[in-house]
């Protein structure tokens with residue numbers, strides 16, 4: 517497995533994704549890994565920020581050469597498998613856990629930001645995983661929606677190893693296998709979702725990795741990752 521080599525760890529970075537993008541532009545090889553204990557400008561999808569108290573999380577970005585088209589979904593699957601059997605994926609790649617045993621998975625334990633320069637043949641896969649976050653240390657607006665693995669900061673190293681191996685495996689899956697494994701963890705299936713274009717009932721993931729929705733007036737549509745901001749329920 518070449519993922520994770522070379523690896524640079526820095527205590528505080530603006531954003532591991534920004535650093536990895538710089539490295540990728542400068543020719544860093546496939547698998548180059550950037551980690552940090554804290555970020556001062558961690559970035560989320562759709563212009564949001566990513567908050568993680570120092571030392572509490574896995575904050576990592578990886579340079580991938582010739583990335584697969586379904587990289588965002590492969591990343592979500594790898595992280596969900598790392599988190600464990602209860603983890604579900606809210607399309608395209610929020611990783612969720614139940615708030616309590618027996619409840620549906622609704623709290624976000626990890627977020628993924630895949631950014632690419634297809635014309636240059638690389639992508640950066642950024643992952644933030646709440647390993648040892650104490651929810652009371654998060655901004656108030658996140659305390660009701662975030663989840664944590666509730667582990668210790670020193671558990672991050674072992675979890676990183678597991679995540680690298682899951683990423684290696686998820687990236688090696690064919691499209692059919694990847695989508696089959698992903699669908700088993702689809703958190704949205706059957707729930708009402710809304711996006712800028714309307715509302716609908718999530719009806720699964722199609723063969724191109726798009727979210728299929730049943731529309732209120734009948735008929736279906738499919739959404740591409742990146743074009744929508746979803747609200748479930």
Ligand code: BTN
Nearest residue numbers: 531533559560561627628642644
């Ligand atoms: C999201 O759910 O909106 C995506 C969050 C991605 C956060 C990670 S933390 C490590 C990497 N560096 C960043 O600036 N963002 C990603």
